[in-house]
Amino acid sequence: MKHWTERSERGSVWLIRLIVWLARAVGRPLCRALLHPIVFYFVLTDGVARRASTEFLQAVNGRPTRWIEVFAHIYYFASTLLDRVYMAAGDFDRFQVTIEGLPLVDRALQPGGGCLLLGSHLGSFDLMILAHRALDSRPVNVMMRVDPRSRVRNIAGIDDGTLRVIPLGQPDSFLRAYDLLTQGEIVAVLADRVDGAASLPVNFLARGTAMPIAPHVLAARSGVPTLMCFGLYEGGNRYRIEFVESGATASSASRGAELQPVVDQYAAMLEQYARRYPLNWFNFYPYWRTDGGAT
């Protein structure tokens, strides 16, 4: 599904570029007003994102999607893009951030072990900047693709220096994550997109898709507890970081289909939060068409 994520990212490059420019040129209230015509135009012209949004909202609402809902959905996405510019510049004071479940992280770290945070594209993983602040002095590392061709991060001026990043796609990415976890650190990884890697079939919003197994294998091998982590936008200037228990980690030697229960657990929890915060679903590509992704 790699080509889909890349294509939809390419499609939104001008959107991101425009928003970043605006954020720097004028104040946030005016920017948010200007987002309306910009998002309107984006919805009209980007068929991939529009269809993906329509499909997701139909699945989550159980009824046909109205045009205005697609608009609201993309508007939420655009709002977080705008705010990321401020966050990247270290301007956090303008936001009201609620943090839930921090004691769960501390409990997970208690025995001197690490903790794996399972993220998703429900809300923005880049809001790990916020989570990072929430986690304060706790050692947190974020696994993410650092693709020089992916211009989004560059355009948005997101400074990876504020986060300790484990770049994905290198031979030792997972070895690095394993080492850090077993040294008692926190590692965060996205677990809802397959991107060509090994996966298992799951039901998500009553439709079949596939989700990757690698994050769950990492948890199993390092024997650390897992938590789910969401960075959610609640409208206005309100953000919400939630750490949630996602159930037991798979036993240390589990592989392949033995990981089905933990992948199912993850999918079920993601679904629960997707129902609660539907406009935070930022997978703007055909999420359910992952034929052939399963192994």
Added chain:
Amino acid sequence: MMLPATASAFSARELATLVVEGLHLEDLDPQQLDLTAPLFDGGLNLDSLDVLEISLVIQQRYGVKLKADDPNNKAIFASLQSLADHVAAVLSARG
């Protein structure tokens, strides 16, 4: 350069068998594997998660810990042969 003695103690073929078993690559014959084929992109087409699995198997079997922060990782993980050479070198340095 330095390997004739240690190479016999730890052969790349032995590592191939270990990898095929460890990763459950049932459709591959370790005796037929090209030891110099690249592990990634073409060749064996392994990924970063496989590297973790291989490291854990090697650690379990030989007590050699492969480190994520080793600056030579690219060369070490180039092929089964280079990986075997590295493990053999660590074992022989240990005496």
